[in-house]
Amino acid sequence: MVLTVRVPAATGLALLLAVSGCSSLPNSGPSDSDIGRSAAVQVGNKDRKVGLDYALLDLSAQTLAYFDEPPKSRSLRLGFGGGRGGAPQTVLGAGDVVQVAIFESASGGLFIPNDAGSRPGNFVTLPQQTIDRSGAISVPYAGRIKVLGRTTGEVQAEIESLLANRAIEPQVLITIVNNRSSEVAVLGDVNAPAKLDISQAGERVLDMISRAGGLSTPGVETYVTLQRRGKEGTVLFSELINHPDENIYVRPGDTIYVNRERRTYLAFGASGLNGRIDFEESDLTLGEALGKAGGLLDARADPGQVFLYRMVDRATLQRMRIDVSRFRGTTVPVVFRANLRDPAAFFAVQKFRMADKDILYVANSDSTELLKFLNVVTTVTGSGSSFATDVNVVQRRVD
Numbered sequence: 001m002v003l004t005v006r007v008p009a010a011t012g013l014a015l016l017l018a019v020s021g022c023s024s025l026p027n028s029g030p031s032d033s034d035i036g037r038s039a040a041v042q043v044g045n046k047d048r049k050v051g052l053d054y055a056l057l058d059l060s061a062q063t064l065a066y067f068d069e070p071p072k073s074r075s076l077r078l079g080f081g082g083g084r085g086g087a088p089q090t091v092l093g094a095g096d097v098v099q100v101a102i103f104e105s106a107s108g109g110l111f112i113p114n115d116a117g118s119r120p121g122n123f124v125t126l127p128q129q130t131i132d133r134s135g136a137i138s139v140p141y142a143g144r145i146k147v148l149g150r151t152t153g154e155v156q157a158e159i160e161s162l163l164a165n166r167a168i169e170p171q172v173l174i175t176i177v178n179n180r181s182s183e184v185a186v187l188g189d190v191n192a193p194a195k196l197d198i199s200q201a202g203e204r205v206l207d208m209i210s211r212a213g214g215l216s217t218p219g220v221e222t223y224v225t226l227q228r229r230g231k232e233g234t235v236l237f238s239e240l241i242n243h244p245d246e247n248i249y250v251r252p253g254d255t256i257y258v259n260r261e262r263r264t265y266l267a268f269g270a271s272g273l274n275g276r277i278d279f280e281e282s283d284l285t286l287g288e289a290l291g292k293a294g295g296l297l298d299a300r301a302d303p304g305q306v307f308l309y310r311m312v313d314r315a316t317l318q319r320m321r322i323d324v325s326r327f328r329g330t331t332v333p334v335v336f337r338a339n340l341r342d343p344a345a346f347f348a349v350q351k352f353r354m355a356d357k358d359i360l361y362v363a364n365s366d367s368t369e370l371l372k373f374l375n376v377v378t379t380v381t382g383s384g385s386s387f388a389t390d391v392n393v394v395q396r397r398v399d
Contacts, residue, residue: 053326054333055317059286059348063336066320068351076205076226077246079233087202087249092147092155093181094133100126101173102139102163109168110141128177141166152176176200184250186212188258189222204247206240208256217260221279227255265354267293269362270301279354286338287349289360296340296362303340305363310334310355 036042045051057063092098103123104112111124129137135148142162147155156172163170182198191213196203205224209215215222215237222237228251237258240247250256263279272294286308290296296303311331317324324332336352339345 052333054335055312055322055324055327056335056337059336059338059345059352061348063320064348064351066316067353074223074234074236075239075246076224076233076235076248077243079231080226080228080248088251089151090176090179090182090198090200090202090252091149091151092131092135092176093252094131094135094148095180096131096176096182097128097178097180098131098137098147098152099128099175099177100137100139100159101175102126102159102167103171103173104167105169105171110163110166110170112168131181139163182252184208184252185255186258187255189215189217189260190258191216198250198252203250205250205256206247208250209258215258217258218280221263222258222260225257225259226250227257228253261356263356265289265356265358265360267360267362270297270364270368271295271360271362272297279356284354285350286352286354286360287346289354289358290349290362293360300364300368301362302365302368306338306340307361307363308336308338308352309359309361310336 030038101123102111104110105122106112107122108114112122126139131137131147134146136144136146138144139159139162142159145155145158145162152174156174159172160170163172179197183195184198184203185195186208187193190209194212196208196211203211205226209224219237219241223234224237224240225232225234226248235246263284264276265279265284266276267274267289271290273292277289277292284292290306296306310333312334314324314327314330314332317332317334327333338349338352340349
C-alpha cells in the first residue's frame with residue numbers, strides 16, 4: 001500500500017509561516033515578544049506611543065520669515081567693554097622679577113665712587129629681585145618700597161625722592177625682567193597651550209591665540225571664552241576676525257579657553273546617506289543639508305514628505321501667533337515639513353538655516369511601502385510553491 005500526501009500551496013504557506021515563528025530558527029538575539037514576556041515589570045503607553053506633544057509647521061514663505069535670520073552671536077565686547085582705546089596699563093605684581101638701576105649726575109655720591117672715571121657710566125645696577133607676597137622690594141638707603149599694583153614710573157619717582165638727600169641728583173630706572181603677574185593662560189584647541197606674559201604694548205585676544213600657536217580646529221566651529229575675575233564671555237572665532245571691536249585687550253590673570261563645538265545633524269529615512277553629519281560650513285541650510293545627506297533616493301523617497309525635527313524657542317512660536325498653551329518650558333518640539341514637489345520649495349530650503357542637533361527625516365513614498373509588501377508576499381508565496389513542489393516530488397518517488 002502506497003501513502004499519497006498532497007499539500008496545497010495555501011497549506012504550505014501556512015506551514016512556512018508557522019515554522020518562521022519557531023525559536024529554533026537562526027536569530028541574532030531575543031525577539032521583541034521574548035523580551036516582553038521575560039520582563040518582570042513593563043512600563044509603557046497605549047500603542048507604545050512616546051507621549052510627547054509637538055507642533056507641525058509647513059515650510060512656507062510665512063514660516064520662513066521667522067527662521068531665516070542667523071542666530072544671535074555671543075559677545076566679548078558687551079561683557080568686558082569694547083576694543084577701542086589704548087591698552088590697559090601694566091602694573092607690578094607679586095612674583096615679578098625686576099632690576100633697579102640708579103644713576104647719579106656726578107662721581108663721589110652715594111653710589112658712584114670718586115674713581116668713577118674708570119667705570120663705564122655713572123650708574124649702579126642692583127641685583128635682580130622678585131616682588132614678594134607683601135608686594136615690596138628693597139633698595140639700599142631707601143628701604144622697602146611697596147610696588148604692588150603700581151607702575152614702574154610711580155615706583156621710580158618714589159625711590160628718587162627717598163634718595164634725593166643722599167645721592168647726587170639720583171635717577172632710577174626699573175626694568176621688568178620677568179612679568180609673572182601679568183600672564184594670560186591660553187588653553188583648549190590651540191596648537192601650543194601656554195601661560196603667556198602680556199607685553200608692555202598690550203595684547204588682544206587674537207594676539208594671545210596667535211602666540212599660542214593658533215587654532216587646531218576649524219574656525220567656523222570654534223568658540224573663544226574669556227574668563228576674568230568671576231566673569232565670563234564667549235564669542236565665535238569668526239566674530240573676532242570679522243568684528244575688530246570684539247577683539248578686546250586682555251588683562252593680567254585672564255584665561256582664554258578655545259573650544260570647538262562640533263555641530264552635527266542626524267539624517268534618517270529615504271536619503272542617500274543616513275547617520276550623523278558634520279556641518280563644516282558656518283551657515284548650513286536645509287537644502288545644503290539634504291545635499292550632504294546624498295539627496296532624496298529616487299526609488300524610495302516621497303519629495304512631499306521631508307521633515308526636520310527641532311526644539312524651537314517658545315517666544316518665536318508666540319510671535320507666529322501659534323497656540324503653545326499645552327506645551328511647558330521655554331522650548332517646544334516642532335516638526336517642519338517641506339513639500340519638494342512644489343518647485344518654489346527649493347528656494348525655501350536654501351533659506352532655511354539648520355541648527356545644531358537637528359534631525360532630518362525623508363519619508364518613504366506610498367508606492368515604496370506597497371512594493372515592500374508585495375516583495376514579502378512574493379517571497380512567501382514562492383517559498384510555499386516550492387514547498388508544495390517538493391512534497392509532490394516525494395510523492396512520485398514513493399509511488
